[in-house]
Amino acid sequence: MLIVTGASGKLGRKVVENLLLHVSAGDIGVSVRDPNKVSDMEARGVRVRQGDFSDAASLRHAWAGAKRLLLISSNAAATGGNPLQQHATAISVARQIGVERIFYTSQISSSATSLFPPGRDHAATEAMLAESGIAWTALRHGFYAASALMMNRHGFDAGRLDGPEDGKVAWVTHDDLAAADAKLLVGSKVIDGPTAPLTGSECLGLADLAHVAGEILGKTISRTVISEESAKANAQAAGIPEGSVAVMLGYYRAARAGEFAVTDPALSRILGRAPQCMRTFLRSNL
Ligand SMILES: NC(=O)c1ccc[n+]([C@@H]2O[C@H](COP(=O)([O-])OP(=O)(O)OC[C@H]3O[C@@H](n4cnc5c(N)ncnc54)[C@H](OP(=O)(O)O)[C@@H]3O)[C@@H](O)[C@H]2O)c1
Numbered sequence: 131m132l133i134v135t136g137a138s139g140k141l142g143r144k145v146v147e148n149l150l151l152h153v154s155a156g157d158i159g160v161s162v163r164d165p166n167k168v169s170d171m172e173a174r175g176v177r178v179r180q181g182d183f184s185d186a187a188s189l190r191h192a193w194a195g196a197k198r199l200l201l202i203s204s205n206a207a208a209t210g211g212n213p214l215q216q217h218a219t220a221i222s223v224a225r226q227i228g229v230e231r232i233f234y235t236s237q238i239s240s241s242a243t244s245l246f247p248p249g250r251d252h253a254a255t256e257a258m259l260a261e262s263g264i265a266w267t268a269l270r271h272g273f274y275a276a277s278a279l280m281m282n283r284h285g286f287d288a289g290r291l292d293g294p295e296d297g298k299v300a301w302v303t304h305d306d307l308a309a310a311d312a313k314l315l316v317g318s319k320v321i322d323g324p325t326a327p328l329t330g331s332e333c334l335g336l337a338d339l340a341h342v343a344g345e346i347l348g349k350t351i352s353r354t355v356i357s358e359e360s361a362k363a364n365a366q367a368a369g370i371p372e373g374s375v376a377v378m379l380g381y382y383r384a385a386r387a388g389e390f391a392v393t394d395p396a397l398s399r400i401l402g403r404a405p406q407c408m409r410t411f412l413r414s415n416l
Contacts, residue, residue, distance in 0.1 A: 131195045132315055133159045133229075135181065135220070136202030138167035140276065141235065144308030145200060145315070146171055152316045161192035183216035189223040199224055200233045200315055203255070207247065208374045217255045221262050229264060233315055236268040238300075238327045239389045246384035247377055256324065267321050269311055272302035272329030272397075273390045275411045278339060281378070286343045286416060290352045291336050294361050297385035298333035300393045303406045306330075310400040326396035330405050333391045342409050346416055358382070 132149060136142035137160035149158050155175030162168055165178045172178040181192030183204055193199060201220055204213040217234075224232055239249030240256060252268075259266040278301050285291040310328055314321065334342070337353040344351040356364075358379055365375045384390065397405050 131157055131159050131177070132198050132200070133161055133193050133196040134200045134202070135161045135183075137171065138162045138164060139202065140304050141308055141311075142200075142202050143168075144304055145311050146176065148309050148312030149315065150174070150176075152312060159192070159196065161189065183220055186219050186223050189220060190227060193223065193227055193229065196224070196227065197230045198233065198315060199229045199231070200311065201235070203235045203237075203248075203252065207251065208377060209371060210373050213251050214254055214258075217251075218258060221258050221264070225262055225264055231265040231267065231320065232259060232262075233267045233269060233311070234259060235311070236270050236324065238270050238272055238329060238392050239384055240268065240270060240324070241389075244380075244384060244389060245387055246380040246389060248380075249384065249389065260323075265320070265322065267314065268324040269307075269314065270325050270327050271307050272327060272392075273299050274307075275301040275303045275330070275406075275408060276415075277301075278408070279412070279415055281381075282336070282339060282343075285340075286347065286351060289349055290354055291340045292354045292356050292361070292364070293336060294358045294379070294382040295355050295386055296336045296382050297388055297391060298335045298338075299385055299390040300327075300329035300331070300333045301408050301411070302328065302330040302397065303411055306397060306401060306405045310397055313400055327392045327394040328397045328400075329393055330408065331393055331395075331398065332407060333393060334408050335385070339408070339412075343412055343416060346409070346413050 159177035161181030179192035204216045206213045236252040239246040240252035340351040340353040
């Protein structure tokens, strides 16, 4: 059985939809904190069980019979939680119950020296996987296109993107990543360790996003560089939690250092087509 964690989230939900194109519903199980959020999947014949990364017993039950497990990385850090503790619990349960291979949603910034806090957590999780004795694949996702929208939606509306100096990013959509992840999950050929970067095929910085969004919305959107201190003060004044502010500032630093400006043909090869470009994504979502 294939088990998908985080199936109530944006990525996990799309992965399950894609898996259903490849295997029958009875071969898929999902592990979610709140089964009510995925009642539609249960109605289609997918096994739904309650599982929380903070509760090993719940995972043992939710993952029973798992051959392959998609461990969708925890977003606990944004709210002050400990994603590494959660990932350690998940990997330990997978070992106890005999999971054959873990697929982990990593990111292209995965490095012990990344300037992006989640990049350091991904590297630490990949190290745990390497030591676990279980076969593993780290799906090195590019930066979500949806994150570009989330971080800048207010700025697009206001007609000005204020933020520290940034750098180019090979944004990639949840749709493309979910389709590729599902193919890798069901594939007979497996990748051991990290995949090649699964990214979009063009790199855009904030000035580029302002330009493209301005054309789509039919207005001028300016890009103004402000200091990190001002950006931090603005975020705090808006009530953004401390963990999220650290991630936001880390994004600017890592982008300046070029950590997200990586394109690679791997995603196109897996999908058998070009990944969606940012202009198309923004046109559909702005
Ligand atoms: N590549 C990138 O650029 C990028 C950007 C942002 C985030 N990410 C990472 O990618 C992950 C998936 O992205 P997404 O867009 O699908 O995020 P999302 O919509 O926020 O989904 C997160 C999922 O994790 C589940 N979850 C949270 N805490 C959990 C716990 N303690 N035990 C079990 N499940 C838990 C959530 O369940 P509930 O429905 O119960 O809350 C939800 O299903 C994120 O969690 C984050 O680590 C990557």
